[in-house]
Amino acid sequence: MxxxxxxxxxxxxxxxxxxxxxxxxxxxxxxxxxxxxxxxxxxxxxxxxxxxRALNVSPQVIGAVQDAIALYGTSATGSRLLSGNLDLHEELEADLADFFGYEAALVFATGYMTNLGVVSALVGRGDVVYLDDKAHASLIDGSQLATASGAVVRWFGHNNPDDLARQLAATPTQSVLVATDGVSTVEGELAPVAELVAVCEEYGATLLVDDAHGVGVLGRGRGVIEQAGMQGRVPLMTLSFSTSLASQGGAVLADAKTIDFLRHTSRPQIYSAGLSPADTAAAHAALREIRRRAGSExxxxxxxxxxxxxxxxxxxxxxxxxxxxxxxxxxxxxxxxxxxxxxxxxxxxxxxxxxxxxxxxxxxxxxxxxxxxxxxxxxxxxxxxxxxxxxxxxxxxx
The missing domain is CATH 3.90.1150.10 (Aspartate Aminotransferase, domain 1)
Structure with a gap:
């Protein structure tokens, strides 16, 4: 055929x-x-x-983009691992880590690639990933890619920590990643982050919250983790620049050793050109504006x-x-x-x-x-x- x-x-x-x-x-x-x-x-x-946050036409964001193009041109021209890493990327990563309260951050070329690259790099043979059954396609696809390395994918009920706890109790010795959206992309519901943290801490699982639709809006701009009072207790946070940050790209935030591991093992990071100077500058300018507005709803x-x-x-x-x-x-x-x-x-x-x-x-x-x-x-x-x-x-x- x-x-x-x-x-x-x-x-x-x-x-x-x-x-x-x-x-x-x-x-x-x-x-x-x-x-x-x-x-x-x-x-x-x-x-x-x-x-x-309606920042795509902000004078501050547009001005930062114009300045970046004038200085760096239109493209990073290579993978960040070899020749496409810019000081713009590292400056944005430092400010992301500082604003969201993590040791380090890693910028990817798209939000989709962020989840794809993080999950597929961290989860492999002997590991299990539990997905909320309404998880974003990028988390699903990253998990499916991880199955090629021997990982097992399981599902728990949408925003249902009790269902997650029941399943984790049945497999207490396995190495586990739990992944969920901070805000449901379509329904707009907030994940029960505090309850998920409690379950993951009880059973030794690692929690990843993709807060693409909470960042910039909830928790003084820091998203659902801040809103839930769970700062410092969610090991992995991902976000997209194409929502409140008025750009293209994405990032993962974690401890410094995890970020260094991902910098050297995540295939979507290693084999993609670095985020363009314009997109990097736009996201950074939008982040500065969100930080400036953090005191108002x-x-x-x-x-x-x-x-x-x-x-x-x-x-x-x-x-x-x-x-x-x-x-x-x-x-x-x-x-x-x-x-x-x-x-x-x-x-x-x-x-x-x-x-x-x-x-x-x-x-x-x-x-x-x-x-x-x-x-x-x-x-x-x-x-x-x-x-x-x-x-x-x-x-x-x-």
Whole structure:
């Protein structure tokens, strides 16, 4: 059989396009500025971005990028191990470690590669990795890669420390990594970090918290570990620069010996070019701005809480997250895709999320510091005008 026959037989995307309900790869024109974006020449309220602190258009961030390009050019031009390591990388790593309270940090070229590189390097023959059953794809893929080295992958219930404890009690002598998201990417729920720490400490497991969607927003900008009061008790923390840090890339934070081990053994680190000067400078400038604002609560949290309460009052199923992320749940794919299309027609952009990325069918809303009360009232008005079309579907499904 021709290897590429599976590609020619793939029709799901074409079926969605033919039905006018294909929601992916929208081509935006220009940056998302002021909570707005341009889609097919029309301005929309951007509620699908992870730009929680709205720093991608900050003068400080843009200025740092311009200075870095002028001094270093556009590329690191090689792997960090050999020729692509810049003082910019090491300065960012030092400030990340200082801000988040770890001995050391290691910057990767993307957030996805961070988890891929950390898990696959640390876990091997004789080791077990326990994943939250809604863990991000990067943690899953890193764990699957580790199975090639003889690791075993197991799962525990989403945000369920009791289930984790039950499983760890059955295998007390094994070397174990426990990995979870600090904030669920789609549902916006916060991990029970304090409870997970207690379980891991009791059974001698090593906890990794991927706080891509908590950093910059929660815990005075330091994320869910700080918010839970668990500073110094989570051995491994990873994060992505493509959310609040308004850039590209990612990092892992740990003790100095662990970071040195990863610098020399993590294949995604060793065999990738170093993060570009522009991306490194952008992340560092955004980190400095988040540190400067650490004494005040992000507007993104207040915006999300206001919008969540309003949508709940209108009868939408929005869950109960404590982050800038709001899920709006629908009973089926047609209802969700129809709603997304109608919202776009009314100037509101949200993300359509399908299984296996989440349970069921959800529109994912993400608020940022740029979403003013005035802008949100317009969004609430749109959801109110759609209420009679959408709510009967909820009630019928219930």
């Amino acid at each position: 021709d290897l590429l026959e599976k590609c020619r037989a793939y029709v799901q995307a074409d079926e969605a396009r033919d039905a006018g309900r294909y929601p992916y790869y929208p081509a935006f024109q220009g940056p998302a500025d002021g909570g707005k974006a341009i889609l097919e020449g029309v301005e929309v309220c951007m509620l699908g971005s992870n730009n929680y 992000p507007d993104a949290l207040a915006a999300a809480e206001h919008l969540r309460r309003a949508l709940d009052a209108l009868g939408y199923d929005v869950g109960g997250s404590s982050s800038p992320v709001i899920p709006v749940r629908f009973p089926d794919q047609i209802a969700m895709l129809s709603a997304q299309s109608i919202l776009i027609d009314h100037g509101v952009y949200t993300n359509a999320v399908l299984p296996p990325a989440c349970e069921g069918y959800q529109l994912r809303i993400a608020c940022t510091d740029a979403h003013t009360p005035y802008a949100l009232e317009g969004v609430i008005g749109v959801f109110a005008s759609l209420r009679e079309d959408l709510l009967p579907r909820y009630r019928q499904a219930a």
